[in-house]
Amino acid sequence: MTYQAPGAMPPVPPPARVTPPGWWFGVGALLIVIGIVGGIGLGVATFAGLSSKVDDFQRVPVPGAGAVRLETGSYTVYLEGATGSSGKLLITDPDGARVTLTRYTSEITYSFNKHSGEAKFSFEAPKSGEYKVETAGEPGATVAIGHGLGGGIVGGVLGALGVGLVGLFAGLAVLITVGVKRGRSRRALAGPNWGGQPSWPPPPGQAPPSHAPVEY
Structure with a gap:
């Protein structure tokens, strides 16, 4: 128990503070920045991966013949360098x-680094091994074979938008909320x-003001 001398002023309590603290505004702003930067970063990483994937396609010139080594699975045939030209494969x-x-039946194109192409066919490789590719058509084109890009593009775009x-x-x-x-x-x-002026009690020893009439 704290002893207080007669006539001493009581201790002043610490001032009340507004809650929650203002630094929560910084947390909200940081979340927005992280979302935007994360979405952009994911989009850049997705397209960088697609560019590397295109570089790894196996290619056969037109006209010409060649062999590509494939694993069992689904593949796409792309025509590079002469979009719109006719030929045989x-x-x-x-x-x-x-x-x-x-x-x-849908149009899927790409343009990464030195490679620009359009999806023409899809096929299933029934077994792993060496596949022979024979092409005929106007010179200057190239047949590129690799896994499809459509799913990677859609997934990357949706992922980047989702994070952002x-x-x-x-x-x-x-x-x-804050x-x-x-x-x-x-x-x-x-x-x-x-509203209005506050009504304070009179000081000790002083009578409150009277509104009764004064005799004279």
């Missing part, structure tokens, strides 16, 4: 059987405002 598997080519939007909305939610709570806290500290 024959692919046979390691056993000499003709591979069924399915024509692309999550960071943006999370940051905005923090900023709005702003609302700090406003309520500030009003609570200010107390009720009833």
